Amino acid sequence: MNPYKSFSPQAYASPISGRASAADTSAMSVTQLNRQVKSMLENSFLSLRVQGELSNLAKPSSGHWYFTLKDTKAQIRCAMFKGSNRHLNFAPKEGDEVIVQAKVSLYEGRGDYQLICNSMEEAGSGRLQLAFEQLKAKLLKEGVFDASYKKSIPSLVKHLAVITSPTGAAVHDVLSVLKRRFPGLAVTIYPCQVQGAQAAASIVKALQTVQEQQVCDLVLITRGGGSLEDLWPFNEEQLARSIFACTLPVISAVGHEVDFSICDLVADYRAPTPSAAAEIISPDQDNLRIKIDQLQKSLISNINATLANNHKHHQALAARLKSPQQKLQLQQLQLSALRNRLAIPTKDTLNAAKQQLSFNRQKVMSLNPQTMINNNNTQLAHLHDQLVQFTHHQHLNYRHKLSSAAAMLHSVSPLSTLERGYSITITERQTITKYQQVEIGQIITTKLHSGEIESTITNIHPE
Structure with missing residues (x-):
């Protein structure tokens, strides 16, 4: 389809000589011309992506945005209506390099050709965001983020390793919080790059050094906020693999609370900011003093209670202890009683023997083979009746369960849905x-x- 089919300049050309009369229909108005050109542009460029630098950005009260998109050699006016710009996840400003999804149009009132933008993204962020999502999906499939691999954070850290830039705001925030809350905590700074092409390798090397020295019991990887490009070293696969293989628990505090990185996902714990990480790592010294006082009081109370119980137990044992003379007298009395019982045969013993003999005779009679056969036949008939009743009951029960299962299976079957x-x-x-x-x-x-x-x-x- 030819987008220019509806417009032919020759069809509207004026005569070579002479003046057009009032009834001359070959001439077109400016409005008609602009309308034709607008139709041609919109039909020729249905949708396209354009990259450039933002300038002359205006945001009037109507909610629509008007700006110029330019590069080193050209510029074009743009409009982005509020129905489209309210969905952006960043705040564009003068000088930003952006990519817009737009269609070409023309503003009939001035005859200016312009772009009507439907969406906008930071230049480079789309590519980086795609790479982030791809690596995230890959590591998620491998189970690198699984909670089963997360190591516990020590309740009382003895020596903290901080991997960050020694001159950044993050290390200042961390040390300030630790000094205020728990100045007794030992901290070692492992300097590294936190931005740029070599930053990921620098962080990995620092993490390896921490493990080789075997001094610290917790690792904090941190830096301040920044753009997606600034924070990209913390989305590198080599750093994610190193954190996952680290033998020490790792806390990640990268950027601001809204910033999420691969480092945050693979670490054993993610803190929203460097200061929040320091709060989590360090106990409050005032609360710790109160807890120590409480434990001391509890320990003293338990010791006193244990001593009191031991004293009572000692007294009880002393009361039970008898002299050897008393024990010998008691044993002599018991020996005399046993001699009397042995020397005098009782009539009760003979009667008990007779009763036992009678019982044994009855038992022998009950073991008669014919009696046992009759008893067994009776028991067998009773068990047969019970087996028949049980089999019938089980048959009915299984038929009922089978009917219920068939009905349930039919209710969830895709064929039933169809x-x-x-x-x-x-x-x-x-x-x-x-x-x-x-x-x-x-x-x-x-x-x-x-x-x-x-x-x-x-x-x-x-x-």
Whole structure:
């Protein structure tokens, strides 16, 4: 389709000589001309991405934004209406390098050609954000972020390793909080680069040094806030692998509270800011003194109670202790009583023996084979009746469970869903649940209750 088909300059050319009469219909008005040019531009450039530097940014009370997008050799006016700019996740300012998604149009009132922007992103952030998401998905699939691999943070840190820039604001914030809360905590600064192409390798080397020295029991990796490009070393895979393999627990405090990095996700604990990390690591010395006083009082109380109990126990043992003379007299009395019982045979003993003999005779009679057979037959018949009743009951019970399970299976079956008029759309590999899974021109299959439909995608509507 030719986007310029509706406009032909020759069709509106004036005669070579003479003056157009009032009834001359070949001449077009300025409004008509601008309208034709606007239609040509909008039909020719439906949507495109343009990169440039922001200038002359105006944000009137209407909520619409007006600005100029320029590079070293050219510039173009742009408009971004409030329905589009309110969805941005950053605040653009003069001098920012941005990429806009826009269509070319023309402002008929002045005849200025311009861009109508639908979206805007920081130049470079789109590429970096994509790389971030790809690495995040890769490490997530490998289980690097799993909570089962997270090491516990010591309740009372003895020696802290701080990996950061020795001149940055982050190390100042951390040391200030530690000095205020717990000045007795030993801290070693392991200097490294926190920005630039070599920063990730520098941080990895510092982390290796901490482990080799075997002095510290906790590692803090930190730096202040910045753009996505500034914080990118903390999204490098080599740093993520080193933190995951670290033998010491690691706390990550990178950027501000809204900044999230791969370092935060793989670390054993993520603090929103460097100061918050120092708060988490160090106990408050005033609270610690109170707790020590409480433990001291509790220890003294427990010792006193233990001593009192031991004294009572000692007194009880002393009361139970008898002299050897008293013990010999008691044993002599017991010996005399035993001699009397042995010397005088009792009539009760003979009667007990007779009763035992009678009992043994009855037991022998009960062991008669015929009696045992009769008893066993009776017991066998009783057990047979119980087995029949139990089998019948179990049969009914299993039939009921089978019916219930069949009904439940039917209720959740995809075939039952299809019977109610729903359908399932699939590709060759998977069931389609999101519009991102397909693309224009792709063939898809829709399964119905009866039969299937094959379709070709001609358009995709995200909303």
